[in-house]
Amino acid sequence: MSDVLIGVARPRVDAPDKVTGATRYAADGHVHGLLHARPVLSTEAHARIRGVDKDAALATPGVVAVLLASDLPLATTGTDRTAEPLARAEVVFAGQPVALVVAETEAAAEDGAELVFVDFEPLAAVVDVEAAMEPGAALARMVEETDEEGGDLESIHAGVDHGQADDPQEQLSGNVLDRITRESGDVASAFAASDAVVEGTFRTPWIHQAYIEPQVCTTWLEPSGVLVVSTSTQGSFVTRRELARAFDLPLERIRVIAEPIGGSFGGKLTLVEPLAAGATLALRRPVRLTLTRSEDFQATNPASAQVTQLKIGARKDGTLTAIEGRMIVDRGSNAGWGVEGLTSLLVAGPYRWQAHGIRGYGVQTNRFTFGAYRAPGAPTAAFALESLLDELAQTLELDPIEMRLRNAVVEGDIGVSGNPYPTIGAVEVLERLRDHPLWAERHSLAEDEGIGMAAGHWPGGNEPAAAVCRVDADGTMTVVTSAADMSGVNSGFAVIAAAAFGLSPDKVRIVTADTSSGPYSGASGGSKITYTVGTAVLRAAESAREKVLAAASQELEIAPDDLEVVDGVVSAVGAPDRSITVEELAQKALRFGGRYEPIEGHGGSAQTTGAPSVAAHLSHVRVDRETGEVTLIRHVIAQDVGRALNPALVEGQMRGGVAQGMGWALFEELGHDEDGRLLTGSFLDYAIPTAERVPEIETLIVEVPAPDGPFGAKGIGEAPVVGAPAAIANAVAAAGGTRLYELPMTPPRVWKALRS
């Protein structure tokens, strides 16, 4: 095994097909007899369904069926989006699918959908998450949640415990679905012994993942009765499991194909599949459901709005003392899980505290269904914490980076979770940022400009995974996994397999198998794929290498231990003239009467240690005092990535994280009217960072190897977004002399803050 191939910038393996338009997405496949579905969405945020008039829609030429929940062969009684893909008796947010019009053409489906009339009996809409918690508040859902075992979608992102026991004294309404308490040490005494204590209430809105490709799924039945699901998903096995639950089908009767994804960021985990599959099972016809952009804004699962009340203290020398927080997470209609567990953990940051008392609340309201978005619960937590850390540094007249460095965790420190930190690069990342020339420029800027910094981290996730490596008779290798190719993981697999086996990376091809034949993989989420599936690929390639060495040993009459494999050639160590190519050996194995086992390997992993990634940011902004407009001039990110398998891809993830963090900071906000109807249902209303607004982003790769990662690599996709909004907020505070406690920092909000 040689790592000379690691750390070299290479093009993505999927790039040529994507650039030339050869990639086939879930909406592109030709399926004979395909029907098209159009959802009918609730116009009410909370209502009972009195009845649905389908007649006019059914009379529309080309319309095949108008399906309601009762028409789908559901085996479930729960209220989560898998169990209840169409509302049964009660709608709990505006945009919830109520009916599905299925037609011979897309146009006919749309014609029919506007002629479905739903008779709603409006109920009180719960739209204020804080008021929703008060005892006696109207409930966001009248139908009781059943005890049915729901999906386990939370564990995809990061394993999080649920803290300690609830406070029995606290009176809360039935909208509060979950309470997390994390306590240790004497918080009051620690604050009393502090030289400075700062606090604030921070608000962040609902944010959409804003992937380019809307949610899309195509389903059909094979003559054998197998349900085939061709879909844009982050997880084929989780989708299969969810569909089996919804329709009570054996796992082997469902085949899920994870097609190339046109963007996802956490949002594509079983929303449209139960709708399309339900229609296919009901009608026995192939069905495609492609959400329009507007439907996708209304009907899917964006990131939660959150209110974070936070208080922190420090001694004169900058040593942090205590952190106290109350974090309210708006789950919308998601009764299954929320980010209160994650955000209440991550709000402590990668820092040591003497005492902590943090509470998290998951509250149901009549807005959307909460879902995951790149580092769920982390940017909101970092916005609050890192803003206050800057306040603290200012109060104590300390350098903000030096203060953070004084408190940065190292391996073995006990975190808020109660567990010791594994290897973590917080110190290394902060030092790298401190030494950057931009940081030194912060005191000599033009008026109305400012530089801010912030850090953020992501704990990383784990899930057992397997992979297969197969060498063909032409000497090339095919790596088979079931991991959806997000954020370039396939390109990482290619380098891992090549390096572990001894082959040039351009001889390695990655296949994403479907659930009928692929090795097991968890969903692509939680920054876990490179760390877990990558390790399985490494072991599969090593296993294949053992096969090739065994064959070569016989051919060359040299013991396997005395052989090495370099660039597709097996040769004696120290005697390169005694050699044979992998291609020759494969040809000897893969033929009638051959004497060697095929050169194939299977590898698995069950990682148990975490591999957190820390990223820190420097942000340089200009504030227009007259209009409130904020311009991001320059941004620097330093991230501990363990080991950069392919620096080009790692830097791409870092830049993308910063860009999305810029969206949190300056642009993105899903807004509703007072009745809970979405006002920002298109990109004419919902602003995202565009190419012309995203400045130069300088990337600093810091490598603190993860002991259990392949070649020291770890998951790096989520950490870069976490601290970016806070860094921009700190830069705005430095430029304007006033701090904003609400995101996004839109021109009207900045203008107002500057005037007050």
Next chain:
Amino acid sequence: MIPAPTRYERATDLDHAFELLAEPDAKAIAGGQSLIPVMKLRIARPSVVVDISRLELRGVEERGGELHIGPLTTWDDLTGVAHPGLEAIAECANGIGDVQVRNLGTVGGSVVHADPASDMPAVLLALGARLHVRSPAGSRELTVAELLLGPFTTSLGPQELVTDVVVPLPAPGSGSAYESVEHPASGFALAGAAALVTPGRETVALTGVSATPFALAAGDPRSAMAEAEIFGDRFASEEYRRELAVVVAERALARARERRGS
């Protein structure tokens, strides 16, 4: 995102267009940059779409001390207007949409769409433009203020088409400018101001802040704005928009003054 069923007809000349537009709920289409999106949302459901894009109403011509802009002139065409004093036209056209929109979108189509946040009407107001309008009943001439009655509402009859946009050439030593602060998503003006400064007079017109673009009363923008009726919405309050209008008006005036004689 598929329009409701409709028919398509292409007009070969103006009289043919009038004939086709006689049908109830007929709608003329030129570049389609305003109409197609609202058709796809099924907000507009014309019985027939009358394509006037082949009519010979495109181009910019200086004649008799005036600039004649054909209503089918695209934004991209307008980026080439370089007459001293009329800098605001190209400047404004350059800032509209993206390359695709500027290649297809027309000045006439945009003005009669009457979006309250549309940029060019403010420029045309400040420059004192007039619109020639024709129908089977005859022709008439309108100011931009007379055309725009309210959001997405004009004084045009169902068969009336704009045939010419006439901009008087300002006296030597004039300068103009367009300045706006855009909504971060739509790119439409939260407040936009066009200013024309001539040797004897300063004119400012605003868009994005009221039901229709309007010319500001003479004098200091801040005192003039104090009286104006301004709307607010979820994103930008009335108070903020009023202040923004003053800021863009002052910035446009300052740049128009700088351009005088340059």
